[in-house]
Amino acid sequence: MFGIGGGELFFIILVVLMLFGSDKIPDIARALGKGMAQLKNATNEIKSEIQKGTQDAGLDMNTLTGGVSEEIAKAKEGITKMVNPLENINLDVQNPIEKVKEDIENITGPIKRQL
Known part of the structure; x- marks a missing residue:
């Protein structure tokens, strides 16, 4: 949680209790909650104003960000193919390999049992 360990969190709680007392902590938490809300x-109002402004100007935020999202997805796919090229082998190649593995198991099965 934010890079804070258990001991550090305990120390912070102890200092807060010593500074403000147990009767003031609920009031402080309530005020922090209202401030965060x-x-x-x-921020939601600012976002909606920006979206309204872009719509009034004739721009669509979804199309603007959609192109970026597509490019990011393409980049991720390319990196994945470069890092692990065997992961994306075509099924046309995988199916015969699996068939050969099964054939070898079927042939060697009786031999293994006799030993």
Whole structure:
């Protein structure tokens, strides 16, 4: 959680208890919660204003970000193919290999049992 260990978190809680006392902590938490809610509402309002502005200007945010998302997906796919090229072998190649493996198992099965 934010790079804070258990001991550090315990120490922070202890310091807060010593500074404010146990009776003030619920009030502080309530005030922090209200502040976070106001901040979230403000950011949502800013986002909606930006979206309305782009729509009024004739721009569509989905098409603008869609191209970026597609390029990122293509880059990820290319990196995956470069890192592990055997992962994307065509099924036309995999099926005969599996068939040969089964044939070898069928042939060597009786031999293994006799030993």
